[in-house]
Amino acid sequence: xxxxxxxxxxxxxxxxxxxxxxxxxxxxxxxxxxxxxxxxxxxxxxxxxxxxxxxxxxxxxxxxxxxxxxxxxxxxxxxxxxxxxxxxxxxxxxxxxxxxxxxxxxxxxxxxxxxxxxxxxxxxxxxxxxxxxxxxxxxxxxxxxxxxxxxxxxxxxxxxxxxxxxxxxxxxxxxxxxxxxxxxxxxxxxxxxxxxxxxxxxxxxxxxxxxxxxxxxxxxxxxxxx
Amino acid sequence: xxxxxxxxxxxxxxxxxxxxxxxxxxxxxxxxxxxxxxxxxxxxxxxxxxxxxxxxxxxxxxxxxxxxxxxxxxxxxxxxxxxxxxxxxxxxxxxxxxxxxxxxxxxxxxxxxxxxxxxxxxxxxxxxxxxxxxxxxxxxxxxxxxxxxxxxxxxxxxxxxxxxxxxxxxxxxxxxxxxxxxxxxxxxxxxxxxxxxxxxxxxxxxxxxxxxxxxxxxxxxxxxxxxxxxxxxxxxxxxxxxxxxxxxxxxxxxxxxxxxxxxxxxxxxxxxxxxxxxxxxxxxxxxxxxxxxxxxxxxxxxxxxxxxxxxxxxxxxxxxxxxxxxxxxxxxxxxxxxxxxxxxxxxxxxxxxxxxxxxxxxxxxxxxxxxxxxxxxxxxxxxxxxxxxxxxxxxxxxxxxxxxxxxxxxxxxxxxxxxxxxxxxxxxxxxxxxxxxxxxxxxxxxxxxxxxxxxxxxxxxxxxxxxxxxxxxxxxxxxxx
Numbered sequence: 001x002x003x004x005x006x007x008x009x010x011x012x013x014x015x016x017x018x019x020x021x022x023x024x025x026x027x028x029x030x031x032x033x034x035x036x037x038x039x040x041x042x043x044x045x046x047x048x049x050x051x052x053x054x055x056x057x058x059x060x061x062x063x064x065x066x067x068x069x070x071x072x073x074x075x076x077x078x079x080x081x082x083x084x085x086x087x088x089x090x091x092x093x094x095x096x097x098x099x100x101x102x103x104x105x106x107x108x109x110x111x112x113x114x115x116x117x118x119x120x121x122x123x124x125x126x127x128x129x130x131x132x133x134x135x136x137x138x139x140x141x142x143x144x145x146x147x148x149x150x151x152x153x154x155x156x157x158x159x160x161x162x163x164x165x166x167x168x169x170x171x172x173x174x175x176x177x178x179x180x181x182x183x184x185x186x187x188x189x190x191x192x193x194x195x196x197x198x199x200x201x202x203x204x205x206x207x208x209x210x211x212x213x214x215x216x217x218x219x220x221x222x223x224x225x226x
Numbered sequence: 227x228x229x230x231x232x233x234x235x236x237x238x239x240x241x242x243x244x245x246x247x248x249x250x251x252x253x254x255x256x257x258x259x260x261x262x263x264x265x266x267x268x269x270x271x272x273x274x275x276x277x278x279x280x281x282x283x284x285x286x287x288x289x290x291x292x293x294x295x296x297x298x299x300x301x302x303x304x305x306x307x308x309x310x311x312x313x314x315x316x317x318x319x320x321x322x323x324x325x326x327x328x329x330x331x332x333x334x335x336x337x338x339x340x341x342x343x344x345x346x347x348x349x350x351x352x353x354x355x356x357x358x359x360x361x362x363x364x365x366x367x368x369x370x371x372x373x374x375x376x377x378x379x380x381x382x383x384x385x386x387x388x389x390x391x392x393x394x395x396x397x398x399x400x401x402x403x404x405x406x407x408x409x410x411x412x413x414x415x416x417x418x419x420x421x422x423x424x425x426x427x428x429x430x431x432x433x434x435x436x437x438x439x440x441x442x443x444x445x446x447x448x449x450x451x452x453x454x455x456x457x458x459x460x461x462x463x464x465x466x467x468x469x470x471x472x473x474x475x476x477x478x479x480x481x482x483x484x485x486x487x488x489x490x491x492x493x494x495x496x497x498x499x500x501x502x503x504x505x506x507x508x509x510x511x512x513x514x515x516x517x518x519x520x521x522x523x524x525x526x527x528x529x530x531x532x533x534x535x536x537x538x539x540x541x542x543x544x545x546x547x548x549x550x551x552x553x554x555x556x557x558x559x560x561x562x563x564x565x566x567x568x569x570x571x572x573x574x575x576x577x578x579x580x581x582x583x584x585x586x587x588x589x590x591x592x593x594x595x596x597x598x599x600x601x602x603x604x605x606x607x608x609x610x611x612x613x614x615x616x617x618x619x620x621x622x623x624x625x626x627x628x629x630x631x632x633x634x635x636x637x638x639x640x641x642x643x644x645x646x647x648x649x650x651x652x653x654x655x656x657x658x659x660x661x662x663x664x665x666x667x668x669x670x671x672x673x674x675x676x677x678x679x680x681x682x683x684x685x686x687x688x689x690x691x692x693x694x695x696x697x698x699x700x701x702x703x704x705x706x707x
Contacts, residue, residue, distance in 0.1 A: 009498045015505030022512075053498075080497035082541075101501035102534040105508040107574065168570040209577070212584020212623070214570050217577070 001116055002026045002044075006036040006062065007051045007078065012101075016049065019105055020112065033057025040066050045073050047116050052079040052090070060093060067094040074115040078103075110166045110220075117163060127162045129218065131204050134162055143204045150200065153178055157193045158201075161208065161218040170215035250430040257426055261419050269412045276407035277400070281372075284400050285361055288326075288374045291318065292359075292393040295328055296378040299338075299389050306332050306380060306389060308339035327366065327394045333380065333387025344392055347375040358388075363397075370397045436464050444471075450680060452479040486544045493541040500537060504530045535610075539669040542603045543655075546676035558705050559598050560591040561633050562626040568605045569624045572613070580618045583609075587626040592633040593705040596681050601635075604677040607670040608637040608698050616641035616695070632701045640695040649687045674700070 003025045007013040010031070017027045028045075030036040033054040040048065040062070048066070052059035063075055074096040079086065082100040090098055096118070097111050117127060127134045132148075134141045139155060141148040150158065160169055160177045174190050194216055198208050209217045295318075300309050308330050310318075318326045329340035345364040358377040365371065373394035380389055436459065443455060454472040457465055507527045514520045569585050576583035594601075605624070612622045616639045625636045644652060651657050655672040671685075678685045683702040690697055 009502055011502030012498060012505060015502055015509055019505065019509055022509075051498075080494040080501075101497040102504045102530075102537075103501065105505055110574075166574060168573045170566070170570065211570075211573050212582065213586050214566060214573065214584065217573060219577075 001046045002028070003047045003049065003112070003116075004036070004039060004045045005029045005049045006031075006033070006054065006059070007049070008032060008054055009051075015105075016108075019109065023109060023112075025112075025116075031055075033059060033062045036062050037065055040071070040073075041069065044071070047112060048073055048075045049112070050075055050077050050095070052077060052081060052086070060089065063090070063093045063095060074118060076111060076115055078108075114164060114167075127159070129162055129165055130206055132162075132201065132206050134159060143201075148200060150197070154193050154197050154200075157190070158197055161216060165218045166220050168211050168215045168217045173215070249434060250427060253426060253430050254423060258423060261422065265412070265415055265419055268415060269408065272411040273404065273408040276411070277404040280400050280404045280407065284372070284395075284403075285374065288361075288372065288393055288395060289359060289376070291326055292328075292374050292376040292391050295330065295393060296376055296389075296391045299330060299378065299380070299391070301380050306330075306338050310339070325395070327371070327392075329390075329392040331390045331392075333389065335390070338389065340392070344394055345371075345373065346390075346392065347373070364394070366394060371395060372397050372400065436460050440464065440468065448679075452476075452482070482547075486547060489544040490541055493537045493544070496533075496537045500530065500534050504534060536669070539607070539673060542607065542673045543669060543676060546600055546603065546673055546680060556595055556597050558593055559596050559601070561594050561596075561601070561635055561702065562587060562590065562592040564598060564601055565605060565624050565626045565635055568602050569609070572606070572609045576609075576613050576622060579613060579616075581613055581616055582619075582621045583613070583624075584622075585624045587624070592626050592628050593707075594633050594681070594702040595705045596702065600677045600680065604674050604700065605635065605637070607673050608700075611670045611698075612637050612639040612641070612696070615639070628704060631704055633704050634699055634701045636697055636699040638690055638695060638697040640690055643689055643694060643696050644687060646689075652687070653685070671698075674698070 001024070003020055005013055005016050005020075005027060007016065007029070008031050013029050013031065017029055020027045025046075028039065030039055034056040036048075036050070036054070037057055050059050050063060054062070059077070059079070063077075066073065066075070075094065076097045076099060077090045077095045078099050078101060079090075080101045087098050096115055099108060099111060127136060131144045132141065133143075133145075134155070136159060139152070141150050141155060141158065156177045157174055160174055171187050171190050174193075175187075178190070178193075194208055194210075201208070207219050209219055211217055294314070295308070295310070298309050298311075298314070300307060318328065327341045327344050329342065329344040330338040331346075332338050343366075345366060347360045347362045360375040362373055362375070363370065364373055371394040373392055376391045376393075377388045378391060380387060439459065440455065452475050454475060455468050457468050457472075460468055504527075507523060507530050511520065511523045511527060514523060565587070566585050569583065573583055609622065609624070616622060620640050622637065622639045625634075625638070627634050627636070652668075653671045653675045654668075656668040675685055678700050681702055683700050686699050686701075688697045688699070689695065
């Protein structure tokens with residue numbers, strides 16, 4: 001996994017690089033827009049963390065050029081500007097996520113994980129969460145290496161939760177995923193699937209928390225907690 | 227807050243009532259003075275004219291009476307006497323203008339008939355040669371009188387000399403008559419002046435109506451509205467004033483915008499170094515699991531968190547304050563959806579503090595007019611407060627409820643609550659409730675209030691359902707369909 005950090009503040013860039021290296025990513029850093037553009041046109045990355053206020057070449061421009069070259073590399077924008085327009089502009093240009101400075105390191109790490117996974121999900125990757133592993137392409141789940149007996153719908157729910165682990169997934173998002181299997185997926189049906197999943201996963205210490213009125217959240221694996 | 231507004235309103239009203247020079251009063255004063263003097267002069271002249279003509283008329287009547295008396299002077303046996311019949315006497319005594327006094331004297335000034343002590347004409351009044359008549363004013367029995375003296379020959383052609391006939395009457399009647407004539411002349415003038423005064427009062431009022439309209443427009447404005455005043459309805463004379471005012475408003479807006487932009491820029495600039503500091507501190511904390519360094523790093527992390535929060539809040543405040551908006555616009559938005567989305571973003575932070583954060587409320591849309599960014603800021607600050615001040619294991623619930631007029635966003639926690647005496651003060655900037663022991667900077671609720679104000683929404687703080695905790699409630703006007 002290779003990540004490019006484009007950030008002109010040396011202290012922040014160093015902090016990011018060390019944090020990501022700690023999570024076993026290979027990290028390169030660029031300090032201005034032109035350098036980033038140059039590096040990105042020469043090499044491919046699994047994720048770009050891009051600051052917007054860059055010297056020489058603006059972050060938006062770096063992103064525009066990257067997308068113009070047809071690259072689908074996930075881009076996480078990191079910026080001091082947090083106006084809605086900025087956010088919309090960044091996402092319109094093809095950014096995948098947006099984080100405002102100053103941020104919590106665990107949150108950045110969670111988003112990096114999610115983006116890297118998303119970038120790979122098309123290629124049939126494995127999602128792991130503690131002792132749990134889901135093979136998205138093979139549509140199989142294993143717990144401690146042993147196959148887990150899950151229905152297609154339960155697996156669908158689990159995939160959505162895994163892709164957004166540590167963040168809330170609402171019932172609409174789950175219903176969208178399940179649409180196609182069931183004619184109409186009611187809130188009750190989702191509750192049933194979640195309930196079944198919980199029963200099967202809890203012995204392994206994987207817990208799905210209900211967030212009142214909002215949805216569900218797959219709690220981080222025990223070993224990754226602070 | 228309500229009291230402060232009321233006080234200001236009272237001040238404004240008092241200022242308007244106190245006798246500061248108004249244009250209307252000045253105009254009336256300037257017109258009333260000269261008009262009153264003119265009126266007085268005209269009264270004097272009118273009285274003089276009236277008196278002159280009344281005198282002329284009365285004098286003629288007096289002379290007629292004297293001539294009548296003269297015709298009754300007879301000479302019998304060389305003795306002159308007056309033969310006034312009783313009827314004539316009565317007529318003389320009971321004239322409309324009051325009784326007449328008469329005195330007839332002979333050629334040697336000897337008394338013939340009438341009132342012996344009736345004053346004679348003073349010597350200095352010359353006899354008019356033509357008709358031998360003299361008029362004079364005198365005093366008789368303590369009253370002012372007007373008299374005429376007439377010389378009539380005793381027996382024409384006999385050379386026996388002439389008799390003097392004096393006839394006098396009191397002046398009261400003439401004065402009364404003159405006064406009435408004067409009143410009839412002066413009263414309409416007075417009424418005319420009064421009417422002119424009213425006309426000026428009304429006219430000035432009408433003329434100044436554009437200024438009153440302007441005043442009302444300015445008074446009814448919120449301090450956030452610095453847009454130009456309308457010039458269209460204003461007359462030519464008022465336009466320069468509006469121009470000048472608009473100019474000032476524009477400069478004020480520019481200055482405020484510059485200041486806000488400065489705060490926003492400063493806050494933005496601070497974000498990157500704080501992000502660096504925060505990241506490095508968190509990394510360092512991971513590397514040192516215990517000991518003095520770890521404790522120091524913990525403190526450092528707290529301070530960094532606080533700075534980060536303060537910078538964000540300064541930015542929120544700069545955005546929420548009146549003046550030129552920093553690139554946001556009001557739109558029709560679904561408060562229920564916004565509240566759900568925003569709350570969702572806060573769930574990880576709540577879980578990190580073992581707080582059960584949830585949403586409870588309308589599933590359907592609740593439309594309001596608002597700036598989504600500011601409303602999000604508002605809810606963020608309310609949630610930040612609720613999560614920060616609620617003990618671990620506590621519960622925070624966001625609700626969106628509505629009726630036909632309002633849509634209310636509320637955040638309820640079961641934390642320690644805010645004493646009733648503090649509930650108004652917590653909206654002040656940098657005010658913190660004592661003894662809460664949490665590292666807030668006291669800007670959160672000030673921001674909430676600013677944003678509420680800019681959305682014509684009301685904010686209230688109350689105790690929670692069972693008397694514990696706090697419910698912060700923001701009631702927005704429901705958007706028209």
